[in-house]
Amino acid sequence: MDPALAPWIALSLIPGLGNESLRHLLQTFGTPEQIYATPTSALREVVRPAVAEAIGRGMDESSFASLDDWLQDSNNAVLTLADAAYPRSLLNISDPPMLLYVKGRQALLNAAALAVVGSRNASPAGLKNAEEFAEAASRASLCIVSGMAHGIDAAAHRGGLRGNGSSIAVIGTGLDKVYPAANRELAHQLAKGGLIISEFPLGTPPLAANFPRRNRIISGLSLGTLVIEASLQSGSLITARMALEQGREVFAIPGSIHSPQSKGCHYLIKQGAKLVESAQDILEELGAFAAPTQVADVPVPSSPALDAMGYDPIDMDTLAQRSGLTIKALSAILLQLELDGTVATLPGGRFQRII
Missing domain, CATH: 3.40.50.450 (Rossmann fold)
Incomplete structure (x- = not known):
């Protein structure tokens, strides 16, 4: 098992620690590793004492030893909220699952x-x-x-x-x-x-x-x-x-x-x-x-979006019509292009390619 996954699994298996409380811990203390490094007294201010004490005792890796065997199958995986492969659409709901077994x-x-x-x-x-x-x-x-x-x-x-x-x-x-x-x-x-x-x-x-x-x-x-x-x-x-x-x-x-x-x-x-x-x-x-097929194991390339965009300000609906891509696919592409500094977001929900 990936060592980075173990603390996520361990936290998820603590009795009484639900999705909302775990999210609160992550928001307060950071990563699961940081949560386990936090003093019990500080944890008690966020979760119930029994849960804080369970975290304070450290990871119980024996509780998920069988998961290693399951993960040996390349068809199986566990995704955390921090994984790049975690579905983007779930990040926008009010109660996204911290872990997904897939x-x-x-x-x-x-x-x-x-x-x-x-x-x-x-x-x-x-x-x-x-x-x-x-x-x-x-x-x-x-x-x-x-x-x-x-x-x-x-x-x-x-x-x-x-x-x-x-x-x-x-x-x-x-x-x-x-x-x-x-x-x-x-x-x-x-x-x-x-x-x-x-x-x-x-x-x-x-x-x-x-x-x-x-x-x-x-x-x-x-x-x-x-x-x-x-x-x-x-x-x-x-x-x-x-x-x-x-x-x-x-x-x-x-x-x-x-x-x-x-x-x-x-x-x-x-x-x-x-x-x-x-x-x-x-x-x-x-x-x-x-919509084109978008279920292959490679990302939809950004070039159709850029070619359809040109260099003038454009709204999402027009860009979807020109490129033939869905709004969902475009949202992901535009976010990456904005992070890369290739596209800028303008007032009114419009976008513009940066020359």
Whole structure:
């Protein structure tokens, strides 16, 4: 294991030290190494005494010895908030996971994505819609993100895997568990051609509280969330609410007024979600209809953005039209170009190449 990773893992496994408290420690004391070097008395001012004392005793590397074996597989990795490969889209949400356990194609973490969620007890029509919408979006280079549950989730993953955008499953257990067990073959397909991620350590069982929590990651990774069949009590509405809080788009497919599985979607539409009748409705809204494939293991080159920019001030939408790149891809490219001193940010959300 990378020595720099060990203190992150050790902190994450301390009982009673949640994501918010760990983030507070990092903001107060710096890196995990610096947290472990901080006197217990100072730690007590930030976290509960029992947690401070656990940190003061130093790293318990025996608690994650089995992780070394898991990391021997080149398909597996653990990403921290400080890693360059950590998904940029999650850095913009209010509660980003400090650690991500990942299995599969890591390059998908920064691909333009669409979340597709819905009922575990979906109708045949709902399952068909999920597969077809997901496949169409994936063929337009959007990665399909869902939670690998029964019903709509599983159908969405199957559709996503058939397109070049592929699919990401965000699960509520450790990555050494497959839940539900009936999705074992789907999990193998995702690990091979897509990606499975979790914020929970290896060995974490399917605890009920973990599944609503992972929904913020599903929505946070995505440009928008599509809800297909959901009751008013569905966890999919939690994902939709989180998407709105994160500034993402929400889409819903309407259904029969007599179906309980349509009431959640109808509620979202009444609240302002965009009613969609075809995948093209979503692609046009997200601007993904012109998106190139962005899931390769090499970054999108900056030259198309610079060539399209010219030397006059330009706004993001115009640059996207000229370059054929998505807004998400351009945001990452422009940030790097600004850091390199090649591009300057101007008032009004415009950009200009520096001669």
